[in-house]
Amino acid sequence: MISSVQNVSNLSMTRALGAVDTENSASSSAATMPGAAGAAGAANGMSFASVMGNMASDAVSSLKGAESMSFAGIKGTATTREVVDSMLQAEQTLQTAIAIRDKVVSAFLEVTKMQM
Numbered sequence: 001m002i003s004s005v006q007n008v009s010n011l012s013m014t015r016a017l018g019a020v021d022t023e024n025s026a027s028s029s030a031a032t033m034p035g036a037a038g039a040a041g042a043a044n045g046m047s048f049a050s051v052m053g054n055m056a057s058d059a060v061s062s063l064k065g066a067e068s069m070s071f072a073g074i075k076g077t078a079t080t081r082e083v084v085d086s087m088l089q090a091e092q093t094l095q096t097a098i099a100i101r102d103k104v105v106s107a108f109l110e111v112t113k114m115q116m
Helices: 002-013 025-030 034-044 048-075 080-113
Strands: none
Touching: 048 080
16 A cells, blocks of 8 residues: 555656656655645745655655554554554545645646636
């Protein structure tokens, strides 16, 4: 499941966004919340695609962290609180990603309805 989500972080590799540089790791490590990532992207002059790529990379790392924490909980090396906190953070990340996807699809449908 994580590997299929990881494909989203490669948005710059699609043919429509091939010229976009998404390798700005300074802003991706500084901004963890979606609103903060958008504000950091605007301040640094980053493109929309690079901000979305950074957010997707952060989401994948959050989901991987929750997955590894759940395995640590099964093994007994992590406390229940750590596992629950990690899972709640992953759930919030997934809900945010779904909401952003829905907004992007809605915007795309609005653009396709426009008359030329």
